Amino acid sequence: MYDEKSTKVECDCQAVLDTWKILGKRWSLLILKRLHSKENTRFGELQRTLSGISSTVLADRLLELEREGIIIKIIFPEIPPKVEYSLTVRAEELGIILTSLENWVGKWNSKIKTSPGTQAHLQTQINTLKKTK
């Protein structure tokens, strides 16, 4: 998706963009939500809860999130294998931010999007007129 070459950024926004790139992918948010509501969730349990996700993608997403330091993998050396995933402290803080984001979405969601011809578009027209006169 993104490639590094042409995206010159002055500040260390790059770090944000990197994280953003992971979190922005499909399922990431839902995985975090699930782990937030129930710690120590197993792979199969996650897959069942997030119905529709393939083991391929789930494994991929879990790996990325682990590398970001957002989740922790606990391996039980048993037969059959048992692995549990849970959130890190870092993720708990992220959770707070995500909650505020959720509130933000909820707050405005009802006002906009109600009409297909969006309020924003209407505003565009108004602004056009204002500037014209």
Place this chain on the structure above:
Amino acid sequence: MYDEKSTKVECDCQAVLDTWKILGKRWSLLILKRLHSKENTRFGELQRTLSGISSTVLADRLLELEREGIIIKIIFPEIPPKVEYSLTVRAEELGIILTSLENWVGKWNSKIKTSPGTQAHLQTQINTLKKTK
């Protein structure tokens, strides 16, 4: 990317996911950042600032953000055409959240990612051992 069918979500997370889907795309964040640092930016100006973005994608992203009620488009009926983009009030509130996200990334970024063999992975090993005994 996402398709609606198999992604059953209980709460109105769907609204968050929708927004997330837009914001998570490439350039969205940088566009917002730019508009935050300078209101009333023109199309060409944006394109120059975000060096590397194509007009195709920029137009697409701006449209999506406008539909989300995050930016506003002001059209000046002149020849040659002049269009300015700026943030809505909704976006200003989003900015606060994004800033806290930026802080979150910055806070943890230094601690993790320093060593290639990530702290998280180390922790995995420790946890494995703990549970083993």
Place this chain on the structure above:
DNA sequence: CGGTATCCTAGCTGATACTG
């Protein structure tokens, strides 16, 4: 200037099958 139309490619995503 501020886009749209078109085409092309890379990579995400998912289905299926297989393994320690």
Place this chain on the structure above:
DNA sequence: CAGTATCAGCTAGGATACCG
């Protein structure tokens, strides 16, 4: 059970060309 390997489809993103 918890993944990997492999293959296939789709879509996001980018290059180019063109238009009002």
